[in-house]
Amino acid sequence: GAGVSQTPSNKVTEKGKYVELRCDPISGHTALYWYRQSLGQGPEFLIYFQGTGAADDSGLPNDRFFAVRPEGSVSTLKIQRTERGDSAVYLCASSEQGGFSEAFFGQGTRLTVV
Amino acid sequence: KQEVTQIPAALSVPEGENLVLNCSFTDSAIYNLQWFRQDPGKGLTSLLLIQSSQREQTSGRLNASLDKSSGRSTLYIAASQPGDSATYLCAVSNSGNTPLVFGKGTRLSVIA
Numbered sequence: 218g219a220g221v222s223q224t225p226s227n228k229v230t231e232k233g234k235y236v237e238l239r240c241d242p243i244s245g246h247t248a249l250y251w252y253r254q255s256l257g258q259g260p261e262f263l264i265y266f267q268g269t270g271a272a273d274d275s276g277l278p279n280d281r282f283f284a285v286r287p288e289g290s291v292s293t294l295k296i297q298r299t300e301r302g303d304s305a306v307y308l309c310a311s312s313e314q315g316g317f318s319e320a321f322f323g324q325g326t327r328l329t330v331v
Numbered sequence: 332k333q334e335v336t337q338i339p340a341a342l343s344v345p346e347g348e349n350l351v352l353n354c355s356f357t358d359s360a361i362y363n364l365q366w367f368r369q370d371p372g373k374g375l376t377s378l379l380l381i382q383s384s385q386r387e388q389t390s391g392r393l394n395a396s397l398d399k400s401s402g403r404s405t406l407y408i409a410a411s412q413p414g415d416s417a418t419y420l421c422a423v424s425n426s427g428n429t430p431l432v433f434g435k436g437t438r439l440s441v442i443a
Binding site for chain 1: 432
């Protein structure tokens with residue numbers, strides 16, 4: 218596609234529920250990143266994929282968070298047993314060659330846990 | 332651990348002024364540095380990418396410089412316009428296999 222696409226743009230869920238956030242990167246980009254951004258803060262790294270594999274998942278806050286990229290393109294971020302503290306904007310980015318090249322971001326998914 | 336700091340946190344200027352936004356990073360062994368713009372409630376738009384071997388990059392009224400050895404970058408905006416109002420974020424990459432590390436951003440308001 219023309220840019221990085223994230224769906225849904227907004228998600229409201231009840232505490233304790235499971236959510237999935239989707240990212241469709243720019244076609245041909247091998248690297249895909251998930252970040253989380255709270256109000257007034259810079260994006261905080263969660264996980265980085267190179268192809269199908271997670272090259273770095275050191276930013277995932279706990280085992281309730283999991284992400285997959287089974288075919289090396291679309292990625293899904295999965296959050297189990299959501300908590301109010303998970304409320305944030307979840308941003309996805311892709312780049313052609315990981316940290317060697319320019320990263321392009323999607324519009325984000327605003328997650329609100331009530 | 333790489334840390335990125337942006338100063339000032341917020342800036343308000345009258346239309347037409349030239350301005351400079353600052354970014355500093357603790358580990359100077361970076362591979363590249365990228366400046367982004369973020370409008371309220373939106374994602375990040377890439378403005379400029381500077382490779383570690385470069386000193387500056389220009390795009391229109393924007394000029395970004397990099398002094399890798401001192402761990403600093405500046406974003407210069409010429410002849411500011413109200414449409415430039417946004418948050419500007421700086422991010423660095425330490426290698427091809429590490430993610431971008433971001434500062435908290437500078438919130439810019441250009442007053443007509």
